[in-house]
Amino acid sequence: MAYPIVYGIGLSLFDTNLVNRWDFVGLDNYGRLARDSGFLDSIVITFAFAFMVVAGNLVVGTGLALLLNRGLRFTTFFRAVLILPWLFPEVVVALIWKWMYNPVYGLFNHDLQAMGVIDEPVAWLDDPNLALVAVALAAIWKGYPLVMVLVLAGLQTVPKELYEAASLDRAGGFGKFRHVTLPGIRPVLLAVIVLETAWWFKHFTIVWLLTNGGPAGATNVVSIDIYERAFKNFQWGDAAASAVVVLIICLALSAIYQKVLHRDDS
Template sequence: MLPQASDGTGPRRRRGGVQSTRDAIAGRLFTLPVLVVSLVLVAYPILYGIGLSFFDTNLVNRWDFIGLENYARLATDGSFLNSILVTFGFAFLVVAGNLVVGTCLALLLDRGLRYTTVFRVVLVLPWLFPEVVVALIWKWMYNPVYGLFNADLLAAGIIDEPVAWLDDPNLALFAVALAAIWKGYPLVMVLVLAGLQTIPRELYEAASLDRAGRLGKFRHVTLPGLRPVLLAVVVLETAWWFKHFTIVWLLTSGGPAGATSVVSIDIYERAFKNFQWGDAAAAAVVVLVICLALSAIYQKVLHRDDS
């Protein structure tokens, strides 16, 4: 028989090892439901869509494997390439607008003005509205006959005749982006405001001792402190608005003359109007790859700035 430790630490150590093993198993069991739900709701649709992109199918009784033909066809499809360009423009306008508006409002609310709580509640309301409601409100305001924008601009003498905001190919994309910014800025505002609360006030006091002005404090204290938040915001906003569908579809349905035909509308029409399920799945995979690539670029650029 092997001698046991005289201080009694052997059995205690074994009991501790058994307890840690039980805790690890319990932790995995508690996270198992979330993992299963994530696999069912996220991983399976993605994998199914990727697999579908390699077939010419009607989803019922025809499953012809064609490899990369769907992707090759998309690479020479003018309407799809145009929708990608339109989507880049739309996403850039909305993400940039959300960052500017949301960050400016967060900075104002962080100054501790009177009735700050009331302003927070009012300013976050657009995010709580369903996208259908937002689209209908803005469609009414853009109406060239009885819309609010034309009525105010005509009364102020800025325009001489009503403007068809959603029917002009030169204005439609900006009009849709403005509605999307009004819907999306509250999320950026809340996240940036939360990030501002984590910046130590001692840094601002030190900057004041160095005779830094408001611009200097914002550049050397606020922006570095907000960089992780801004990274998360840019990645989330880009992924969200690059694949956005509802507001654009309800306002313009991709018109006029394809000026607002973002890639999500192109995918919808391929799948549910033309029944080109393989092409639609391939287009969705392309969007996924683009979103992942943009996220990687954002992280690399901001990480290089930190270095």
């Protein structure tokens, strides 16, 4: 882990072709990024994408975990089925959703037209106003099982005696969730939020395979911006500096998590 991190930080201080030109430029690459509107836009898009995916994963994953924790019939079967999206490779997930979003023969347009919701096919991945949301939905389908499993594990550690005490105090379902369940799984939720944010903030595969960062840069997340700088424009120093910025952002989020968790434990 140490070598590529140190190498990447060092590379961000040079203007190089990785072969025979190593011109030390110090922090010039970072200064150029700070003035690059395209890079700044990609950071904003990445925050929006990560927020939508993390929020969606929390809602869907936590909701399903609460249902599975109730001990209903066929719980084991549904656990196995609901975790399947996480087991699929990201390339497979992207291709499945790209087929479903297809404006000509896609499943979504067919069903929505059959129900009378839309009158004509929608180009989900070609509309700058819809593309980011469409990509986020695919990412949520891929990512919710991890949240579900972690939250379900957290739910099973909450003492049943607390629910019994809440029942004696005549607390309803919402009251039990607010005063017993939520405090009991708060450390798990905080950990999930930070891990999910770090994962989806630097995500590349699903976004690249669905839209290549388009249309018109609407889904140009920072990982795609780094890829294009490095492997299309051969701006290795700028790409490394961009990656270091992403590392700093993820470390900052981790520090916030540590502070919040420490305060919660105290």
